[in-house]
Amino acid sequence: MALLGVNIDHVATLRQARRAAEPDPVQAAVLAELGGADAITIHLREDRRHIQDRDVRVLRETVRLRLNLEMAVSDEITRIALQTMPDQVTLVPERREEVTTEGGLDVITHAQRVQQCADQLSGAGILVSLFIDPDVEQVRKACELKAAAVELHTGAYAEARTRQQREAELDRLREAGHYAVSQGLILNLGHGLTYDNVSPIARLHKAHELNIGHSIISRAVLVGLERAVREMKQLVAGTSPY
Ligand code: PXP
Numbered sequence: 001m002a003l004l005g006v007n008i009d010h011v012a013t014l015r016q017a018r019r020a021a022e023p024d025p026v027q028a029a030v031l032a033e034l035g036g037a038d039a040i041t042i043h044l045r046e047d048r049r050h051i052q053d054r055d056v057r058v059l060r061e062t063v064r065l066r067l068n069l070e071m072a073v074s075d076e077i078t079r080i081a082l083q084t085m086p087d088q089v090t091l092v093p094e095r096r097e098e099v100t101t102e103g104g105l106d107v108i109t110h111a112q113r114v115q116q117c118a119d120q121l122s123g124a125g126i127l128v129s130l131f132i133d134p135d136v137e138q139v140r141k142a143c144e145l146k147a148a149a150v151e152l153h154t155g156a157y158a159e160a161r162t163r164q165q166r167e168a169e170l171d172r173l174r175e176a177g178h179y180a181v182s183q184g185l186i187l188n189l190g191h192g193l194t195y196d197n198v199s200p201i202a203r204l205h206k207a208h209e210l211n212i213g214h215s216i217i218s219r220a221v222l223v224g225l226e227r228a229v230r231e232m233k234q235l236v237a238g239t240s241p242y
Pocket of ligand 1: 007043092151191211
């Protein structure tokens with residue numbers, strides 16, 4: 001059975017829209033744990049558009065689940081990772097030039113930089129995963145770079161519009177995933193997974209962990225809205241919901 005890593009970046013996105021204190025990603029992490037999450041994933045972006053440095057520190061101190069930090073191949077963020085010591089780091093593309101057409105980190109073109117960054121992090125005892133396209137050559141390079149894990153980009157699968165396209169993308173994921181596992185890599189997958197499209201991915205042979213954010217947070221907003229309005233309505237009416 002595959003594990004579930006819950007990406008809580010969107011909670012911070014909402015908070016940053018007001019530069020307010022809520023919603024708090026730490027509270028979101030606790031609720032995700034109660035819901036059965038196996039890991040908490042956050043992305044500290046160079047532009048700090050959602051998760052802030054303090055979030056990384058506080059989550060590191062409070063989250064009991066595995067903490068997976070997504071980050072660009074950047075000296076600044078590597079320093080922060082080495083200071084805060086998440087359990088796992090997933091190297092992702094952030095700058096345009098690091099993005100292949102499908103959107104994974106191109107570890108062939110950027111092998112040297114990826115190697116330097118990955119070596120520092122794994123040397124400190126952090127498990128390093130590389131977010132790459134479902135391409136055997138990218139997986140081969142990830143293996144050469146001595147990554148412990150790969151996260152195969154499921155975006156093209158998620159965006160496939162016809163059954164044929166979806167099957168073709170699933171085949172690519174299957175082939176790259178099979179090769180990764182045969183080389184001893186941990187196989188993670190993610191991006192664009194939803195309640196509708198997750199099942200075939202979860203059933204992929206030896207899929208270790210799926211990282212899902214947008215769909216879970218979107219659903220949380222909708223399934224939680226009725227209760228949130230009811231509670232406010234009671235307060236406005238002068239009674240306490242609590
Ligand atoms: N995996 C990686 C490497 C990501 O960068 C993201 C998005 O932050 C996800 C998984 C989650 O994608 P989504 O929000 O579409 O579920």
